[in-house]
Amino acid sequence: MKALCWYGKRDLRVMDVPEPEILGPRDAIVQVSLSAVCGSDLHLYNGHVPAMERGDILGHEFVGTVVDVGARVEGFRPGDRVAVPFTISCGRCFFCERELWSLCDNSNPNAYAAEALYGYSPAGIYGYSHLFGGYAGGQAEYVRVPFADSGLIKLPESVSDEKAVLLCDVFPTGYMAAENCSIQEGDTVAVWGAGPVGLLAMKSASLLGAERVIAIDRFPERLSLASRFADAMTLNYEDVDVDEALRDITGGMGPDACIDAVGMEAHGKGHGRVYDAVKQKLRAETDRPTALRQAILACRKGGTVSIAGAYAGYIDKVPVGAAFNKGITIKGGQTHVQKYMPRLLGLIEDGKSDPSDVITHSFGLEEGPIAYEVFKHKEDGCVKVVLRP
Numbered sequence: 001m002k003a004l005c006w007y008g009k010r011d012l013r014v015m016d017v018p019e020p021e022i023l024g025p026r027d028a029i030v031q032v033s034l035s036a037v038c039g040s041d042l043h044l045y046n047g048h049v050p051a052m053e054r055g056d057i058l059g060h061e062f063v064g065t066v067v068d069v070g071a072r073v074e075g076f077r078p079g080d081r082v083a084v085p086f087t088i089s090c091g092r093c094f095f096c097e098r099e100l101w102s103l104c105d106n107s108n109p110n111a112y113a114a115e116a117l118y119g120y121s122p123a124g125i126y127g128y129s130h131l132f133g134g135y136a137g138g139q140a141e142y143v144r145v146p147f148a149d150s151g152l153i154k155l156p157e158s159v160s161d162e163k164a165v166l167l168c169d170v171f172p173t174g175y176m177a178a179e180n181c182s183i184q185e186g187d188t189v190a191v192w193g194a195g196p197v198g199l200l201a202m203k204s205a206s207l208l209g210a211e212r213v214i215a216i217d218r219f220p221e222r223l224s225l226a227s228r229f230a231d232a233m234t235l236n237y238e239d240v241d242v243d244e245a246l247r248d249i250t251g252g253m254g255p256d257a258c259i260d261a262v263g264m265e266a267h268g269k270g271h272g273r274v275y276d277a278v279k280q281k282l283r284a285e286t287d288r289p290t291a292l293r294q295a296i297l298a299c300r301k302g303g304t305v306s307i308a309g310a311y312a313g314y315i316d317k318v319p320v321g322a323a324f325n326k327g328i329t330i331k332g333g334q335t336h337v338q339k340y341m342p343r344l345l346g347l348i349e350d351g352k353s354d355p356s357d358v359i360t361h362s363f364g365l366e367e368g369p370i371a372y373e374v375f376k377h378k379e380d381g382c383v384k385v386v387l388r389p
């Protein structure tokens with residue numbers, strides 16, 4: 001089969017590789033009909049996530065049809081149309097039973113590596129390095145899905161692949177980021193990053209009762225999408241002092257909640273940007289936390305900072321004194337996708353939300369390497385890319 005494989009920093013190749021097989025009785029094999037490229041895939045592409053190996057198949061957002069199941073799969077049969085959560089979860093451990101699906105204790109065969117870095121290992125993730133299990137990803141024609149009964153959701157005919165593929169990660173991730181803000185009626189929520197997760201966090205914040213949503217980015221076309229898609233006020237941080245602008249908008253209080261939907265490759269400007277770039281080059285810091293710093297400083301006293309953008313390692317100069325003295329709650333984490341999928345599928349089916357509005361570009365799987373370049377450089381107003389095998 002054809003698969004999009006990682007061969008090094010900015011070196012992706014479409015390769016002929018063996019088709020996956022059922023390895024355990026709870027596995028299923030899914031024939032992929034559509035996959036998506038995620039902002040977090042760019043961290044792999046740009047060489048920021050350790051433990052990638054040449055030939056690894058990328059992709060953790062994909063939908064398709066079940067073509068084979070193991071002997072102990074109960075809820076799915078060949079022919080079922082499905083979406084696949086990006087985190088792999090056994091459905092039976094302490095964490096899965098508490099709906100903390102992304103923290104599953106049984107799905108990362110390389111847990112020892114993650115434990116060395118994080119103390120305890122999170123769940124395995126498709127196509128997201130050997131630190132997260134070394135699972136083959138979904139930017140391919142077929143994928144093996146372990147723990148199929150807790151790793152698949154059936155799709156009704158009425159929901160297109162384009163809508164469904166956003167249920168695998170970015171819609172639940174945006175939704176969880178907003179839910180983590182404990183939004184009260186009348187709240188103002190500021191969101192750093194108007195990429196797919198940021199846009200869906202804005203939309204979700206409104207669904208959860210925020211009165212005002214503010215989008216912060218530097219790309220005019222993303223900001224205008226934020227205003228159209230999520231009815232957000234917009235701030236271009238290249239034109240305004242974000243902290244001052246947020247103060248003005250909120251009568252000097254600061255936003256009730258701030259969402260960092262940027263993560264470890266924040267761009268930023270001025271001295272902070274240079275500082276992080278140098279430290280990262282010297283390997284004295286793995287991640288660039290510009291958006292997180294701003295979010296903590298801008299947040300109102302007693303407010304919440306919710307982290308949706310991915311971080312992998314260590315960051316520097318995080319204003320923990322500000323967070324402590326302002327009594328800020330900080331929440332984040334990989335998304336508990338299985339918890340949110342049914343609810344969000346319901347919103348799509350009822351026509352209350354169409355997340356596919358964030359998809360701007362579609363390529364064939366063969367054009368994967370080009371798709372990553374277009375997405376990386378945000379060429380041609382690119383916000384979200386899908387790949388069709």
Ligand SMILES: [Zn+2]
Pocket residue numbers: 037038039040041060061086169170
């Ligand atoms: Zn993703």
Ligand SMILES: [Zn+2]
Pocket residue numbers: 089090091092093094095096097103104105106107
């Ligand atoms: Zn589990």
